[in-house]
Amino acid sequence: QLQLQESGPGLVKPSETLSLTCTVSGGSINSSRYFWGWIRQPPGKGLEWIGSIYHSGSTYYNASLKSRVTISIDTSQRQFSLKLNSGTAADTAVYYCARGSGGFDPWGQGTLVTVSS
């Protein structure tokens, strides 16, 4: 059964870079049938798609975040990563990683990242 697990710092200072990694287990990260995505949810608010990456390395980003986001993949480590530059309080959210195929399934459990001094 495919499982995803987010990891990374839970606290980031304003203007610094938020960095998270998603580790995939129980299945292949190399399949051309799927892509891998990051989604976030500010406290008490809805879901926001951040971006997606294919095993080939092709990326797609939310236009509102594109200037600050980089998603990369390391198939040898079965991991994909998110970097969000110039963090502000508005980036405080639970960050989820998920496997995509039109929709997103399954999801990681999520990790709360707080941007604060």
Add this chain to the structure above:
Amino acid sequence: SYELTQPPSVSVSPGQTARITCSADSLPDQFAYWYQQKPGQAPRLLIYKDTERPSGIPERFSGSSSGTTVTLTISGVQAEDEADYYCQSADSSGSYVFGTGTKVTVL
């Protein structure tokens, strides 16, 4: 990009039917997906490709599509169905968007 609009809340009595709509000004020719999210949990896929139900999802959850509106129907609502529900779709450029979310309250 485009927006997917859902009603903020829906209230329903146990055993009754809840319908949650998701609409866009011009929904791209893409499938819609539905998720259930309970407090403190990650979203769970309920419906994919407008009407399909993943294995393990109860039959009381169903999806339909008409024009620029897709609908999630919960038939015979149970107390455990109290949660937030989100629709999701994509555009032709490879971008994804989630609906505004609907809180379902079981009275």
